Amino acid sequence: MSRAQASQDHELWSRTLSLLLLGFICYALPLSVFAAQDDAPVLRVQGSNTIGAKLGPELIKGLFAAQGLSDIRIVPGAADNEQRIVAKGADGRTLVAEVAAHGSGTGFVALEESSADLAAASRPIKDSEAEALAALGDMRSLAAEQIIAIDGLAIIVNPGNPVARLDIEQLARLFAGEIRDWRELGGRPGTVTLYARDDNSGTYDTFKELVLAPGTRKLAAEAKRFESSTALSDAVSQDANAIGFIGLPYIRQAKAVAIASGDSQPMLPSTSLIATEDYPLSRRLFLYAPPRSNNTWVRALIDFAHGPQGQKIVADSGFIAQTVRAIEVAPSAQMPAEYRELAAKAQRLSVNFRFQEGSASLDNKAQRDLNRVLDYLSGHDKMQNKAVLVGFGDPKSAPSRAELLSKLRAMAVRRELASQGVLFRDIIGLGDELPVAANDEDSGRIRNRRVEVWVY
Structure with a gap:
């Protein structure tokens, strides 16, 4: 081997070793070191004023604290209804996240234009918006659509x-x-x-x-x-x-x-x-993330928002957290007999399972609620013969058919939770009883197709 060839081999080996070492260090370090260069934001959220005015900035502030950052503060942005969340990493470098709150529709436009990493929305994504963002992946998938609050x-x-x-x-x-x-x-x-x-x-x-x-x-x-x-x-x-x-x-x-x-x-x-989304004008608050996003802060914020710390911030910000709790329901003469007995002897959990439009499959919120309900049942010793599922639906030509379909919905939830060891005390189908919305529109019928969870 010539001296020149040996020198080239040595330089190649040195570069390879340096890259491997850098890769190991980056893998081992927390998110807080991955600040963007030139003070560029590490995370950009755009969309709903409902989320962006307070909840969004507070969630990012909480995430920064959980990542060990310091000197965290929220300051005004470049325009009205815009804010910057600023913090310092362990190396003294400044990290910045930006939240622009100009309406839900602007968030989806910003995703399409690559000027945002997350879209905040106080209503579900529209068909036209999902189609416009198809290149980013399925924006209605479980990975993309994140219900962070009610x-x-x-x-x-x-x-x-x-x-x-x-x-x-x-x-x-x-x-x-x-x-x-x-x-x-x-x-x-x-x-x-x-x-x-x-x-x-x-x-x-x-x-x-x-x-x-x-x-x-x-x-x-x-x-x-x-x-x-x-x-x-x-x-x-x-x-x-x-x-x-x-x-x-x-x-x-x-x-x-x-x-x-x-x-x-x-x-x-x-x-x-x-x-429980029974109130006629209840709604979900969303973050929409491109499924193929390679921004590590996007996934970190989503995971934080779904977790106990994030849901506490949801509640502290005046919204309704998705933390499951038991609710006392007063019996009334308007209730069917089986339901009145439940109200007298059991408690209702603060969650309803609902289904995808035109489908027997649980929607994205319900799929995450399975774990929340399971955690509650496990943590409160309700896994064996202590829980009841009650299914509801919209009117059908025959009341018996409405009752059957409502019970089948409850059975779909039972199947998911039974696979995790839950043994139910009873499964009840009450058909079109106790509607929470009008049945003359699809949106109302979808709201009425629900499954409640009760515990003794």
């Missing part, structure tokens, strides 16, 4: 307004401008003033879908529009004739009214009714 759209009025309950039809007529004076609803005379979120808002998208769309109505042109949830709520609380819609944490000084859907009982946006 929220409820509160219908708010001025605290002095005597109207205490409305049904979905009345609500739709109000916001379409068909009801213009409060005396038509038993209130004091006064011209109704409408307050609504802006067109980019997931809150507005949810309101359109749940309230306006069933009657093919449109929001009245005179409605006052807001990008900020807080500003909208404060304006309603200061206007004697106002009515608006808002995410649950933003009720503030306004008054929430009880809402009924179809044959359901009027319900206030309480924690338990929103947790």
Whole structure:
């Protein structure tokens, strides 16, 4: 071997050894060392104002703390409704995450334009958005769609307004401008003033879908529009004739009214009714992550948000955590006999299993709820003959068919949990009893197809 060849071999060996050593070091180090160069953000979240105003920044702040970063602070971003979460790594390097809260639709556009790593949304991804992002993977898959919290759209009025309950039809007529004076609803005379979120808002998208769309109505042109949830709520609380819609944490000084859907009982946006998604205007809050993302902070934030620390931040931020707990339910004469007996002797868990649209398969939230329920049953000694599943559905031509289908839904949940060692005390199908939504629209029928869990 020549001296030149030996020198080349030695240089090649040295470079290879250096790369191997660098790879080992990178594998062994925590996420906190992977700061981007030139102060570029390590994580960019864009979308829902409901999430981005507080919850998103607080989750990132919690993740940074869990990763051992220090001097963590939230500071204003470059524009309104934008924030930066800044921290220092162990090596003294500054790490930055950015949250832009301009509405759910903007998050999906940002993913398509590669200007965001995660889309925050307060409504499910639309068909057109999923198609536009198909190159990133299946955005409706379990890996992509992350339900991080439950929220409820509160219908708010001025605290002095005597109207205490409305049904979905009345609500739709109000916001379409068909009801213009409060005396038509038993209130004091006064011209109704409408307050609504802006067109980019997931809150507005949810309101359109749940309230306006069933009657093919449109929001009245005179409605006052807001990008900020807080500003909208404060304006309603200061206007004697106002009515608006808002995410649950933003009720503030306004008054929430009880809402009924179809044959359901009027319900206030309480924690338990929103947790089970029985409240007519309950909704899920999402993070959407491209399944093939190679940003390690994306997966870290998702895992943190689903975990106990993240769910505590969800609750502390005013939303409803997905932590399973037992709820006392008062028996009533309107309940079927079997259900009334359960209410008298058992407790209901704060989770409902629901299914994919047009399918007998559990949806993405339900698939994660299987582990949450299993952890609860195991941790509270309810694994053997202490739990009951109750299935519900929508009306069918024959009541016996509705009852059978509702029981089959409960059996689908039983099959998943039984494989993990749960032995159930009973499986009940109650057909179309106790609806939580109107059955004249697909969205209502989907909500009514559910499985409850009760424990003795």
